[in-house]
Amino acid sequence: MSILKKRSDEIKDNSLTVIGNNTVFDGQIKAFGVIRIDGSVKGNVECQGALEVGIKGKIEADIVADSVLIGGEVIGNILAKNRLEITSGGKVRGDIVTAHLIVNEGVAFDGSCHMINDEKAKQFITKKENIIKETPLKASPEDSKNKNLL
Secondary structure, eight states: OOHHHHHHTTOSSOOEEEEOTTOEEEEEEEEEEEEEEOSEEEEEEEEEEEEEEOTTOEEEEEEEEEEEEESSEEESOEEEEEEEEEOTTOEEESOEEESOEEEOTTOEEESOEEEOOHHHHHHHHHHHHHHHHHSOOOOOTTGGGOTTOO
């Protein structure tokens, strides 16, 4: 059963975002509800809800979501506050932080996994948000002279 079906009853507005099979997205996604990715995404993905990566989906990004189901490929770190499931044929290269992990037979996983409870997940998110707020990106004329930037 798809994580989309399981979570759709729990999501108030039943919003669904789909990145289709022949779609390439480069940037930051912030969503409430459910996201299904069958195309290619690079950047960052934050979802207050469920994220499903289809068999042909590929994500090169850090992911923060309530629940994540991976059937395709993810290159990046994943924080799944409630649950992370990697289905047969799914590939993950990066570190995982989650409360519940399900790994099916035939999965490729290269990284580390840290199991946490709900309270630790909240602390982790708050800490990450504070770090982002405290270190805003600033561009100045001197930055263009510094070739080591980036």
